[in-house]
């Protein structure tokens with residue numbers, strides 16, 4: 001069985017502030033990377049214990065080079081670095097049996113969650129898939145559905161689990177922390193968090209092997225509505241293929257091809273980031 005892991009950083013136990021997940025911010029970031037590395041390795045070890053024979057990691061946070069490759073467990077392959085065309089979903093294809101979303105976090109539009117955002121918080125104030133507010137997991141589920149690969153494990157705070165559940169009904173959830181505010185949480189001890197992730201990953205793979213993991217269940221066509229912070233950003237967003245204006249600060253991406261929808265969304269991300277602050 002092949003497993004593909006997209007990992008973010010804000011949902012890792014012990015991480016509660018941007019300082020801890022911003023490259024170049026010194027000791028705090030070094031600690032954040034160490035906490036992340038341990039949770040990623042726990043997921044790899046659990047996946048292998050549950051029957052995985054190949055593991056591919058896709059670094060999905062910030063500059064997307066947050067691990068020390070020498071310390072990666074299980075001889076997993078590591079997709080890292082910036083400007084990947086499929087961003088948080090780079091490297092997934094139909095040959096995989098399971099997806100893990102590790103270290104994920106709450107959406108910009110949802111309940112209080114540590115470091116909540118949906119891709120770029122300076123650009124997006126909300127995103128809806130088929131009319132439902134979603135976090136990054138709901139947008140990323142477009143690619144999972146396209147390739148027919150189920151989301152089998154989700155780790156992060158409880159808001160993350162709740163927001164992902166509509167697209168990952170059978171997934172094993174590991175709650176690493178309870179958010180108190182956007183910059184505070186009651187965290188599991190890192191050892192406990194890793195133990196639960198290891199066990200959760202193994203359980204997830206056993207469920208996948210038993211054929212008990214449903215796909216996200218997204219219809220074709222689907223819609224992705226993006227609410228932008230400013231009308232100016234909505235102007236810029238319409239420069240991306242497949243994006244139409246639906247309001248002063250709203251754009252819509254709609255297609256029968258869910259992968260093309262995600263491609264358009266990534267394009268919106270890159271061009272709005274480039275145009276930021278203009």
Ligand SMILES: [Zn+2]
Nearest residue numbers: 008009061062
């Ligand atoms: Zn992140």
